[in-house]
Amino acid sequence: MTIDDVIERMGWERAGRPTVALLGGGITNLNYRVDAGGQAYVVRIPGRDSALLGIDRAREHACAVTAHESGVAPEVVAYLAPEGVLITRFIDGRGLAEAEMRQAGMIGRVAHALRRCHGGRPFPGTFSPFHAVREYLAAAGARGARLPERFDWMLEQVERLETVLGRPGASRPCHNDLLLGNFIDDGKRLWIVDWEYAAMGDVFFDLGNFAAHHELPEALERTLLAAYFGEAGPAMMARLRLMRIVSDLREAMWAMVQVAISALDYDFRAYGRKHFDRCAAALRDPRLPAWLAEAADPTGGA
Numbered sequence: 135m136t137i138d139d140v141i142e143r144m145g146w147e148r149a150g151r152p153t154v155a156l157l158g159g160g161i162t163n164l165n166y167r168v169d170a171g172g173q174a175y176v177v178r179i180p181g182r183d184s185a186l187l188g189i190d191r192a193r194e195h196a197c198a199v200t201a202h203e204s205g206v207a208p209e210v211v212a213y214l215a216p217e218g219v220l221i222t223r224f225i226d227g228r229g230l231a232e233a234e235m236r237q238a239g240m241i242g243r244v245a246h247a248l249r250r251c252h253g254g255r256p257f258p259g260t261f262s263p264f265h266a267v268r269e270y271l272a273a274a275g276a277r278g279a280r281l282p283e284r285f286d287w288m289l290e291q292v293e294r295l296e297t298v299l300g301r302p303g304a305s306r307p308c309h310n311d312l313l314l315g316n317f318i319d320d321g322k323r324l325w326i327v328d329w330e331y332a333a334m335g336d337v338f339f340d341l342g343n344f345a346a347h348h349e350l351p352e353a354l355e356r357t358l359l360a361a362y363f364g365e366a367g368p369a370m371m372a373r374l375r376l377m378r379i380v381s382d383l384r385e386a387m388w389a390m391v392q393v394a395i396s397a398l399d400y401d402f403r404a405y406g407r408k409h410f411d412r413c414a415a416a417l418r419d420p421r422l423p424a425w426l427a428e429a430a431d432p433t434g435g436a
Contacts, residue, residue: 135179135214135217135219136179137154137164137166137168137177137179140168140177140179140214140219140221141154141168141170143214144170144212144221146168146170146171147170148171149170149171149172150170150171152168152169152170152171153168153169153170154166154167154168155167157176160178160315160328161392161396161398161400161402161405162180162181162184162187162189162330162392162396162398163178163179163180163181163184164178164179164181165177165178165179166179167224173223174223174224174226175211175221175222175223175224176208176221176222176223176224176327177219177220177221178219178220178221178222178328179217179219180217180218180219181396181397181398182395182396182397183395184218184330186273186391186395187270187330187388187391187392188266188269188270188331189330189331190259191213191215191218191220192213192215192218193257193258193259193332193333194218194220194329194330194332195210195213195220196257196258197257197258197259197307197329197332197333198210198220198222198329198332200254200255200256200257200307201251201254201307201309201326201329201332203254203255204250204251204253204254204255204307205250205323206247206250206251206254206324206325206326207222207325207326207327207329208222208223208224208225208325208327209222209223210222211223222327225318225320225325225327226320227318227319227320227321227325228318228319228320229314229315229317229318229319230314230317230318230319232314232348235314235317235348236348236349236350236351236354238354238357241350241354241357241358241361242357242361243324244312244317244324244344244358244361245358245361245362246324246361247324247325247326248309248337248340248341248344248362249362251307251308251309251326251340252306252307252308252337252340253306254307255307256307256334257307257308257332257333257334258333259333259334260305260333260334260335261308261310261331261332261333261334261335261339262300262335263310263339263377263380263381263383263384264292264293264296264299264300264380266384266387266388267289267292267380267383267384267387270384270387270388270390270391271289271387273391273394274387274390274391274393274394277391277394277395278394279390279391279393279394281390282407282410284410284414285410288383288410288413288414288417289383291417292379292380292383292413292417294426295376295379295380295426298376298426298429298430299336299338299373299376299377299380299429305334305335305336306334306335306336306337307332307333307334308332308333308334308335308336308337308339308340309326309329309331309332309340310331310332310333310335310339310340310343311328311330311331311332311343312326312340312343312344312347313328313347314347314348315328316328336377337362338370338373338374338377339377339380339381341358341359341362341374341377342373342374342375342376342377342378342380342381343377343378343381344358345358345374345378346377346378346381346382346385346412347381355371355374355375356371358374359371359374368428368431369428369429369431371425371428372424372425372426372427372428372429373429375416375425376425376426376429378416379413379416379417382409382410382412382413382416383409383410383413385405385406385409386406386407386408386409386410386413387406388406389402389403389405389406389409390402390406392405393406
C-alpha cells in the first residue's frame with residue numbers, strides 16, 4: 135500500500151490535495167506526516183514481512199488505542215486492515231537528544247509516563263523477551279543469517295537468566311521498545327509512539343530496555359527505579375541489570391531478522407553487532423552471579 139492509496143482510502147483529497155512529508159527515524163516502517171483538511175496526521179505503512187519480527191498489527195492497533203486512554207500515546211484516527219496501516223494524530227512536539235535522556239529530570243518524566251502505561255487497561259497478548267529471542271533465531275536461521283561464533287554461549291547464559299526473570303510477579307501493559315525515537319516532548323507531556331511490540335509483560339523489561347537503549351550509568355539506573363517505585367533496592371537493581379542484558383540479545387536477534395527481510399537502507403548488521411557485543415560484555419561481568427542471587431530474592435523486589 136502506498137501513501138497515495140491511503141490518501142484515497144481516507145478521502146482526504148475532498149478538501150484539496152493534502153501535503154505529505156516523509157518522516158525520518160523509523161527502521162522498520164515508512165512513516166509520513168499528512169496535512170489534510172486543517173488536521174495533521176501520521177501515517178505508518180508497515181515494512182515488508184514485519185510479522186517475522188513478532189509484530190501483530192491488529193494487536194498494535196488495540197494497544198495504541200488503550201495507551202491513548204492512559205494519556206501516553208497519540209490518538210488513533212484509523213486502522214486500515216488488512217494492510218495494517220495505522221493513522222494517528224500528529225503530535226506537535228520535538229524529538230529528544232540522547233544526552234537529554236540521561237538527565238535526572240527527563241528520567242523522572244519517563245518513569246511517570248511508564249507508570250501511566252503500566253497502570254492502564256490491559257493490552258491484548260503477552261510479550262516475553264526470551265520467547266522473542268527464540269522466535270527471531272528460528273526466523274533468522276531459516277533465512278541463512280550469520281550469527282556470531284559466541285552466540286550459542288550467549289543464548290545459554292541468557293537462558294540461565296530466564297530461570298530467574300521468566301515469571302514476572304504481575305504482567306502489566308508494556309511498550310517493550312523504548313528507543314530514543316519513540317519519545318516526543320510537546321513541552322508539557324512526554325508521549326510514547328510506535329506500539330508495535332506492546333503487550334502484557336514485565337515492567338522490569340520496559341525499565342531495563344530503556345536503560346539499555348540510553349546506556350544509563352548505575353547512578354541513573356537508581357534514579358529511574360526511585361522515580362518509578364519510590365526506591366531502588368538491591369533486587370530491583372539486579373532485575374533491571376539482568377533485563378538490560380536480555381534486551382541487548384533481543385535487539386541483536388531482531389537485527390538479524392531485519393538483515394534477512396528488510397528493504398530499508400540501514401546497516402542492520404552493524405546494529406546487531408553493537409548489541410551482541412554489549413550482551414557478551416555484560417554476561418562476563420563479575421557481578422553477574424550476585425545479580426542473579428539478588429533478583430531471585432523473593433523479599434527484595436517490587
